Amino acid sequence: MKIAITAQGDQMDSPVDPRFGRAKWFAVIDTETGSHRFVDNAQNFAAAQGAGIQAGSNVAKLGVGAVVTGNVGPKAFATLHAAGIKVYLGANGTVQDALNQYTAGTLTLAQDANVAGHWV
Numbered sequence: 122m123k124i125a126i127t128a129q130g131d132q133m134d135s136p137v138d139p140r141f142g143r144a145k146w147f148a149v150i151d152t153e154t155g156s157h158r159f160v161d162n163a164q165n166f167a168a169a170q171g172a173g174i175q176a177g178s179n180v181a182k183l184g185v186g187a188v189v190t191g192n193v194g195p196k197a198f199a200t201l202h203a204a205g206i207k208v209y210l211g212a213n214g215t216v217q218d219a220l221n222q223y224t225a226g227t228l229t230l231a232q233d234a235n236v237a238g239h240w241v
Contacts, residue, residue: 123151125180126212126219127190131159133217139191141208142173148216149183152224173197181206189223195234210235 127144129136138144143162150157160183162176173193177200180188187207201208209228212219222228 122153122186123149123184124187124189124220124223125149125160125183125185126216126223127188128159128216131161133157133220134215136215137189137191137212137219139213141188141190141193142176142197144176144190147176147180147183148220149185150220152220174200177201177204177206180204187223189219189228192236193231193234194236198231198234207231 126148127138127141128146128148129138131146133148145162147160147162148157149160173196177197180201181204185206187209188201189209189212191212192210193208198208208231209223210231211229212222
């Protein structure tokens with residue numbers, strides 16, 4: 122399965138970005154093969170509004186089954202949920218750390234948003 126992890130940079134040792142919609146990068150990782158690539162989220166990083174919805178739509182187009190992040194707002198959660206994408210919260214450390222946390226099953230599967238909209 123492919124997952125997307127929010128990242129502050131474009132390397133596996135980059136810190137996890139605690140924000141979903143305004144994350145600088147998405148690390149797209151195939152958990153079966155270990156292959157990965159980084160997708161720039163610059164168009165949403167500085168968006169005045171709608172960053173969560175747009176980022177959610179963009180991530181859905183990447184074909185991921187799950188998102189790993191620190192936090193997610195209500196509109197982003199609704200967009201991801203509608204696309205059938207599971208959201209895992211509480212990731213921290215580096216992208217590699219977050220992948221390890223996901224693989225170990227130590228992250229929280231979100232049932233709803235955990236922050237209000239426009240969280241920065």
